[in-house]
Amino acid sequence: MPRTATASTANLHVAGPSTSKPIMESKLRHDAGDVSDTSEKTSSITSGNPGGSIAENEKYPENIHKCINALRNLHMEARRKEVESQVAAFRLEADTYRSLDKVWKKRAEFIAGKAVPTEQESKFSLTDKDIKPDTSPDDGQKGIPKFWMVVLNYAAHTADMIQPHDIAVLEFLKDVRIEYKDKPLGFGIAFEFAPNPFFGNTVLTRSYEYDTNLTPTQLYTSNGLMPTSTAGCKITWKEGKDVTKKSASGDGMKGSKKVDSFFDFFTPGITDLSKIGQMLAEEDSEDLMEKAEQAGVDYEIATGLRLRVVPRALLFYTGEADAEGVDDSDFSEDYSYAGDTDEESGRKQQDDSEAEDNQE
Template identity: 30%
Template sequence: MVEKVDIKNRSGKMSAAPTPQNTPSSANNTTFGVKEPQFKTIDEGDEDLEAIDGRLDSLRNLTSQRISELPTSVQKRISSLKGLQKQYSSLELQFQRELFELEKTFAKKYGPLFERRRELVHGEKEPSEEEIKKGIPEGEEVSKALEGKNQKDQQMKGIPEFWLTAMKNVLSLSEMITPEDEKALRHLIDVRLVYMEKPGFQLQFEFEENPFFSNKVLTKSYYYLEETGASNVFMYGSAKGDEIQWRPNADLTIRTVVKKQRNKNTKQTRTVKVSEPRDSFFNFFSPPQMEDEEEENPGLDELLELDYQIGEDFKEKLIPRAVDWFTGEALEDYDEFGDLDVEDDDEDAESSSNENFSDSEDDSSENEDEDRTAHSKQNPAECRQQ
């Protein structure tokens, strides 16, 4: 079980739930993994954080002092209550561990259902009449769902863009997907959840042969800490993703920009190609890593929490109810949409360093990202406590 974390994501107000028919081919997306998330942290939201810490310390000291002044008989009773609390914590820890094992047990039971889903989505097998009947809403005529196939039906294999459409209907995931990513994600066959021996879980993304990378399966593993938190739940520790084997000139996480440079001495100009990171869903497989405690990185905690939240959204939202996200029905159960605020997002391209040459202007770029200047803000979404 994992301790709750509050994550703030951007969102946009939608007039209707996205479906395969009305989901836009491109959206205002942002990327996870390239830059710090654009939401307020507690440090940014309160200019007098040190004063708050001081008041909390004062309150703790005052409480401790008051308890120490209580009669000895009362202090003994308090000690006995602490003993009972320790016993409770021990049982709570046992409960959380057994609950985690129960999740793993049922994950195995879900396996055949998800494997059958994979076969239908990829078009490896066709559904039986009995399977179709079970999925027809009550009151709808069965005969309509079982009508004969026309020529167009016979040419279409499986359910095209099933996972891409489902992912785009989960707000936190759609924000990560760029138009260029969509071309690669159309080759996504299946998304699976696997529990590991060490406390944690692994997300597996299976792809068909595609022109972007040679990996058949990309994995992202989330590990829990050995110790538990104050409430005896497993706490997120770290994450690790597979290295993507990009094909030549197909890396979606970088772009090559052609720039002009001017020699400071001769005033001559030349053109150079510079590789720059860019927004991409596939940055998800290069998660932020914890650093030495002595090194300060104010944005790291937010990046780690956001990375874990994305993994939880795959685990708790997308994978269990993929077809409901594909049709847009799952959106009825999630109040994810807030007011749409538009703000400028000006990004300056980094200049390549050279002792004698300096950049004068960008000449052209290869694999340019589409301009995305409108971003939306979302109310805090609470991670499901397992």
């Protein structure tokens, strides 16, 4: 069962000769990614019949063809400005996050128990009045145990990824950070773990890079800033502790079998996102299609973590974020797959089985 996300935060298209529709369609994201291969689309443009909107054996009249080319030039001008705006917005987002470096470090220290807030730091009220909180007696624990496990388990972006066998591992998660890159433009998510009995890594990462130098063909058809590649990391599981696998001995088989896990997120099935359309055109494979769809879901999850969950982690821990972990003002709460009916595409994904039905 593939990982799922209930907040639509990105567009990830896989256009190619055999896939004219996006695998996932969504809206409202200023940094929406479009992973596409458009090399097969230029022939229809140069022939004067893009998109097959006019019968194959017909041609534009010369006067209409000239007007359409003029519109294409205007379209390209608008697309360039849009991409420039998206890049500028991403850089501003990165600068803002970096400017809060002291805030994120202090937050991590409080959570881990490396720092104890002063009386002044621990006073908080949204009004001018000091309200005495209703608390239970001091239990002697340092920091906020299991903070990030609770956050990820509450946030709609990641809740469905977490399986029961992941919980014990996530209890050792002590910080989650966003790391921005300028050259090439991109971002990564770093999950820092305390020493634990499951794996030897101290940090697990997932990252994305964008293409800011789009060719005219890419610019003509894309949705703008495109994630062209992604990378995960190798988890050095300790003997018998790999939660992504389950012993198959109970089935009379030797070895182990794959099981769903939050930690699948760090092993992307496709890393060269710019070639998805080409790959699908060359290989009619159900496995490849599933990996392509998963690439889109993973990008939604990563973008949700970057824009909402990590910066606002406190609200997810306390439950002050809304019940689904998504504000209607910020995100659409559904995502759809190409081929869905209008009714299906507008329906919220309730659980993994329903999500699988919509993909089919």
